[in-house]
Amino acid sequence: MIDQDVLRCDFPAYLRKIADFTDDELIPTEPEMVDAGAVPERILDRMAALGLFGISIPRAYGGLEWTMEQQVRLTFEFTRASCVYRSRFSTVIGLCSQAILDHGTEEQRREMLPAMAAGELVTAFALTEEEAGSDAAHLRTTAIRDGADYLVNGSKRYITNAAWADAFLTFARTDPDEPGAAGVSALIVDARAPGVSTALPRYMNGHAEAPVGEIRFRGVRVPAGQLLGGVEGQGLKMALRGINHARLHVAATCVGQATRMLEETTAHLNGREQFGGPLADLGAVRSTLGESYAELEAGRALVMESARTFDRGEVPRHRIAAAKLYCSEMASRVADRCVQLLGGAGIVGPHPVPRMWRDVRALRIYEGSSPIHQRNLGRAMIEQVRADGTLPDTFRAR
Ligand SMILES: Cc1cc2nc3c(=O)[nH]c(=O)nc-3n(C[C@H](O)[C@H](O)[C@H](O)COP(=O)(O)OP(=O)(O)OC[C@H]3O[C@@H](n4cnc5c(N)ncnc54)[C@H](O)[C@@H]3O)c2cc1C
Known part of the structure; x- marks a missing residue:
């Protein structure tokens, strides 16, 4: 059940709530979650009360109805914590609710969506x-x-x-x-x-x-x-509606994960001294961090631009696929560099970055593996240039 005060929040207040939830509850609970091998029930209850199962579902069906731009900004926040938390509501907000919303009968929408938004019906x-x-x-x-x-x-x-x-x-x-x-x-x-x-x-x-x-x-x-x-x-056509939505959420998840890994790693490098000073003072270390930051921000910009286009009513499915491909590869590259920069602490002990390194690896496989996106994007480019000389989803003024 979504809390009444959450239903009354405007977006800036809601974003603040989710950022606080991430910093005060999700991130500190990670060690307990890892030890238990499961997301604690009290965290699932809090997710439901905060409306995380309903961010993409219209108000008419009991959800919070944030725009896609707002959904990805929320995702940047809550995926600074382990992406395992997100996976517990991801199939509700993206893949399933959006297919039901666009392709279900009114009876199916009324029967399923309010309970899904409340976190009471997991699909x-x-x-x-x-x-x-x-x-x-x-x-x-x-x-x-x-x-x-x-x-x-x-x-x-x-x-x-x-x-x-x-x-x-x-x-x-x-x-x-x-x-x-x-x-x-x-x-x-x-x-x-x-x-x-x-x-x-x-x-x-x-x-x-x-x-x-x-x-x-x-x-x-x-x-x-x-x-x-x-x-x-029509099953696979219906699936695509949810898949396009979910792919952009996955791309945003990669941005959230890379942000946290770079924050954690930079803090470690500021504190760890070798050769008479912090590792963060070494030029090679700074170059690696700088390059990673540039790639992270490129990913964030691609996600935001895709989300804004989506909110204008055009589903830029090729650009969304490019965002999913780029951001998932980016998160893995960043994760690998962070593990390297942590040295032994990246392999031995409970540091969160190596756990995230393993978690982000899967993001290059689900919602279309990277080679499948590369193949499909290449094919779409060739076909469209053949047809009218332009690239897919570039929305040129012609
Ligand atoms: C953590 C996780 C969560 C998942 N959640 C869901 C879910 O909720 N629902 C669901 O239905 N599925 C889910 N999946 C399944 C996921 O969508 C599939 O794993 C994915 O589609 C790849 O299928 P596969 O594993 O059978 O790999 P395969 O099809 O066997 O492919 C293996 C590899 O071969 C390469 N490859 C395959 N085809 C081509 C090609 N044409 N060109 C070039 N290279 C190619 C790629 O590198 C690919 O990664 C999930 C998977 C994981 C790991």
Whole structure:
């Protein structure tokens, strides 16, 4: 339930609240979270009360309805803390709510969005399968119409929040004779329905406190009213709405993570003395920091510009993909340099930077891996230059 005073906040006051929450609660709780191997319940309750599950959901459906520019500015703040915290509400604010908002029926919106905004209904986005990772259009899970229901069979893997979600936005083949994207639909599946089971992996390299999970569907009956938008064959198009939103949030997450790593590392370098003075006085160290700062700010500017374009009503999907590609690579480069600058403290002991180094590595793999974005952007450039001589999403005055 979102606190009443939060619902009354204007944006500057809300941003301040989230910055304070990050500094006073999220960052100090990181060691406890790491020891417990999970985000503490009291932090999840605070996230819900502060409206973090509802930042992208319209007021009409119980959310806070911040613009995309405001959402990324909030993300820059709360992802100065471990990005594991964000992953607990990420699938609600981006992937799932936005697909439901744009493509769900009014009944589906009314049933799901207010509870999602309040943090009372956690949704996971179930697309990836063992045989369908980068090549998602060839997924094999089926949802075959059987009277008033769909009968769902198959399994998903690497699904964020799978083990504690209340519902899965599940992508399944409703037309088994159509092997590509045109045969795929989106269904809202109750996580407690008979035939649904989940499992967690034994090991996680990064994101260990919010592990991804497997979902198995064995003859699961899903009422036909749970077909997103009541339309078959549009599942992957519907998914893209949430994916574009989430990709920009991921890019902003990379900026937040790189900011924290550079703050922590610079503080260490100011305090650590070698060769008769602080390491921060060495020219080579300053060059590494300066280069990292320039890349961080380039990433921040790209995210902000993409968000502003988004708020003007044009979804700059190529620029968003470029932001996700650039920022995730930037965060990994910065993380690697920070670990180097920390020396042994970057490998031995509880410093937060090495943990973040492992966490940011995953950001180059999900929401489209870097090679997939490079390939798609190159293809889009070639096709558009062929068609009209311009580059994608440059919005030239012509
Ligand atoms: C922490 C985490 C959270 C995730 N959360 C979710 C979630 O909530 N929901 C969900 O549905 N999925 C989720 N995923 C899955 C994620 O989207 C997939 O891991 C991703 O799409 C890549 O698929 P794959 O792992 O099967 O890799 P593969 O498809 O096997 O690809 C492996 C590598 O091969 C290379 N490659 C593949 N295809 C090409 C190509 N055409 N050109 C060049 N190189 C290529 C890339 O380097 C790629 O990283 C998550 C993954 C992780 C790690």
